[in-house]
Amino acid sequence: MIELDHFIVSSRDKAASAGQLAGLLGVAWGEARFGPFMAVYLNDGLTLDFVDTDQPFPVEHFCFRVPPQEFDAILARLQAAGIAYRSKVAGPVDHEVDTQFGGKGVYWNEPDGHQWEMLTVSYARPT
Known part of the structure; x- marks a missing residue:
């Protein structure tokens, strides 16, 4: 492995x-x-x-798959910190959670521009 x-x-x-x-x-x-x-x-x-x-460096995208209860805890910390988040990778800041793949997902950017994604169900892997 x-x-x-x-x-x-x-x-x-x-x-x-x-x-x-x-x-x-x-x-x-x-x-x-x-x-x-x-x-x-x-x-x-x-x-x-x-x-x-x-x-100069490119903006990178990192995705974290977490259990549903951990998702909720991290989302609460994002909200408490006042960090803008969105439901679409290139969408506007809408403070919404994406549920289109059978789980939950959000995106946010860190101060250097890197894009973080958090989800509960991978859409990149076959089920």
Whole structure:
């Protein structure tokens, strides 16, 4: 089996970006053991490693599949933080939850522009 171990996320302020995401997701974060990274510990085997750069970088899209009860907790943290979210990947900010794939889903952008998606049922995998 192949497992993704980490993904490097470019940022202008790695501590602010990592801290915001970790707080919303309710996971641990901190300085990585090696290199110039600030790690967000998504689960026992995967980190998002934020790194500061002054170079241009593309906006990336990251999707988190979570259980329904965790979805509700994360959505409540998004709302409490006043972070704009939407029901469509490229849609307007509507503060709505997408339910068209049999689960729940929302999208939001972090300060550097990266797009986060959270869903309860994967539409990318065959059932």
